[in-house]
Amino acid sequence: MYSVNYHRATSVADAAKKIKSGDAKYLSGGMTLIPAMKTRLAAPSDLVDLNHIADLKGIKVSGKSITIGAATTHFDVANDEKLKKVCPALSHLASHIGDPAVRHRGTIGGSVANNDPAADYPSALLALGATVVTNKRQIAADKFFKGLFETALKDDEIVTAVTFTAPAKSGYAKFPNPASRYAMTGVFVTKGKDGVRAAVTGAGDDGVFRSKEIEAALTKKFEASALEGVTVPSGSLMGDIHATPEYRANLVVVMAKRAVAAANA
Amino acid sequence: MSEVSLVVNGRKVSGAVEDRTLLVHFLREHLGLTGTHVGCDTSQCGACVVHVDGKATKSCTMLAIQASGSTVTTIEGLANGADLHPVQAAFKEHHGLQCGFCTPGMIMTATDMIRRHPEGLDETTVRAELEGNICRCTGYHNIVKAILAASKTMSKASKSKAKKAA
Numbered sequence: 001m002y003s004v005n006y007h008r009a010t011s012v013a014d015a016a017k018k019i020k021s022g023d024a025k026y027l028s029g030g031m032t033l034i035p036a037m038k039t040r041l042a043a044p045s046d047l048v049d050l051n052h053i054a055d056l057k058g059i060k061v062s063g064k065s066i067t068i069g070a071a072t073t074h075f076d077v078a079n080d081e082k083l084k085k086v087c088p089a090l091s092h093l094a095s096h097i098g099d100p101a102v103r104h105r106g107t108i109g110g111s112v113a114n115n116d117p118a119a120d121y122p123s124a125l126l127a128l129g130a131t132v133v134t135n136k137r138q139i140a141a142d143k144f145f146k147g148l149f150e151t152a153l154k155d156d157e158i159v160t161a162v163t164f165t166a167p168a169k170s171g172y173a174k175f176p177n178p179a180s181r182y183a184m185t186g187v188f189v190t191k192g193k194d195g196v197r198a199a200v201t202g203a204g205d206d207g208v209f210r211s212k213e214i215e216a217a218l219t220k221k222f223e224a225s226a227l228e229g230v231t232v233p234s235g236s237l238m239g240d241i242h243a244t245p246e247y248r249a250n251l252v253v254v255m256a257k258r259a260v261a262a263a264n265a
Numbered sequence: 266m267s268e269v270s271l272v273v274n275g276r277k278v279s280g281a282v283e284d285r286t287l288l289v290h291f292l293r294e295h296l297g298l299t300g301t302h303v304g305c306d307t308s309q310c311g312a313c314v315v316h317v318d319g320k321a322t323k324s325c326t327m328l329a330i331q332a333s334g335s336t337v338t339t340i341e342g343l344a345n346g347a348d349l350h351p352v353q354a355a356f357k358e359h360h361g362l363q364c365g366f367c368t369p370g371m372i373m374t375a376t377d378m379i380r381r382h383p384e385g386l387d388e389t390t391v392r393a394e395l396e397g398n399i400c401r402c403t404g405y406h407n408i409v410k411a412i413l414a415a416s417k418t419m420s421k422a423s424k425s426k427a428k429k430a431a
């Protein structure tokens with residue numbers, strides 16, 4: 001790892017001030033940034049640690065309306081009793097990110113800001129029609145994820161929270177990469193008052209996306225059987241040593257069936 | 266350089282380190298606690314797992330300065346004098362190690378896992394919880410056996426303690 005200067009922020013305003021030093025980056029759980037720094041894929045001059053800002057932590061559930069602070073760990077999302085009652089699919093998703101040690105430190109804000117094309121949370125935010133709240137504005141998930149590791153965030157902008165209204169039904173299923181546990185294909189489906197949404201991670205050439213084909217079929221009937229015979233085009237899907245685009249196209253349908261079954265269970 | 270101060274295995278420690286120093290290097294090189302191992306560069310193997318403020322953490326994926334102010338337990342902090350911790354004893358009894366390189370991380374992950382599952386563990390849960398710990402020798406079978414046995418011993422011990430207190 002190259003040399004770096006560490007700063008501990010005490011508030012969001014303090015973090016926004018400290019990020020101005022050199023080529024600084026925010027540090028949340030560090031479960032992506034530190035491995036990248038160790039292999040010198042990232043080399044920020046300064047780190048601004050967001051972990052000690054109380055305002056960024058915790059989960060608020062009021063009726064169906066949910067706010068999750070950006071520095072809330074995967075472990076806390078997986079184990080929050082109130083959240084589990086209103087949106088169990090999101091807790092289930094969080095409980096399958098990486099391993100226990102990764103979940104103890106990794107955060108929702110870091111995952112969303114990073115927008116790894118195989119990360120789990122982006123599919124949830126897109127399917128839940130969530131809003132990403134920053135220190136400057138509110139951004140709809142539909143406008144937030146902009147392709148591989150790209151988001152609508154400005155360089156110094158801080159994700160402070162994620163908010164959404166829990167839908168009547170939601171479910172998530174992922175086919176984990178056997179080595180890394182990232183999604184080789186993951187599908188999050190929801191049925192709420194604005195209809196059905198289905199978002200796919202781990203498969204798109206350009207990151208997370210909504211599948212028209214899955215949504216159309218599930219709008220007719222929100223059941224796994226509605227996806228019998230449905231195909232999704234493989235043209236814009238990822239191909240790598242783990243799976244071809246055609247294999248992933250099939251996985252999208254299979255994971256969508258499991259996600260719907262989980263949502264209806 | 267920054268001043269780092271921590272409580273490690275019940276002892277207050279501090280030192281001036283470069284900000285880029287990983288917690289695992291602080292433990293091994295500054296404190297001489299070489300029980301915590303480094304097995305990979307990718308945060309995947311779990312040989313470096315310690316408890317930071319009571320939670321299993323990969324000490325290769327955290328800066329020492331990030332941990333400043335925290336309480337850390339390493340494999341050296343588990344035994345009570347010459348008496349092995351029940352998880353250590355179970356690994357010995359059930360042959361849960363061969364070369365032993367992964368063992369400190371396995372044991373720190375196991376103690377964290379048992380703490381979070383006071384209701385008891387089953388094989389599927391243990392295997393899922395070991396997702397972040399890689400062993401190149403044992404094939405995991407005896408590690409799983411050791412953790413299940415330790416979980417039973419520890420829940421018995423805490424029940425009899427509760428009885429005594431009642």
Ligand SMILES: Cc1cc2nc3c(=O)[nH]c(=O)nc-3n(C[C@H](O)[C@H](O)[C@H](O)COP(=O)(O)OP(=O)(O)OC[C@H]3O[C@@H](n4cnc5c(N)ncnc54)[C@H](O)[C@@H]3O)c2cc1C
Binds near residue numbers: 030031108114157
């Ligand atoms: C072994 C392993 C397995 C993993 N498996 C999975 C998996 O199965 N699924 C999955 O989805 N992920 C997985 N991850 C990634 C993990 O979920 C990370 O925690 C997550 O992607 C990043 O969150 P973080 O809090 O650790 O962010 P950091 O690593 O601290 O930061 C990541 C990036 O986001 C920026 N950032 C962080 N917080 C903010 C903020 N509030 N505002 C603006 N920018 C910010 C940082 O500057 C940095 O560029 C895995 C990681 C490891 C090491």
Ligand code: FES
Binds near residue numbers: 304308
């Ligand atoms: S050394 Fe920390 S995970 Fe491998």
Ligand code: FES
Binds near residue numbers: 363368400402
């Ligand atoms: S005992 Fe050798 S790596 Fe696990």
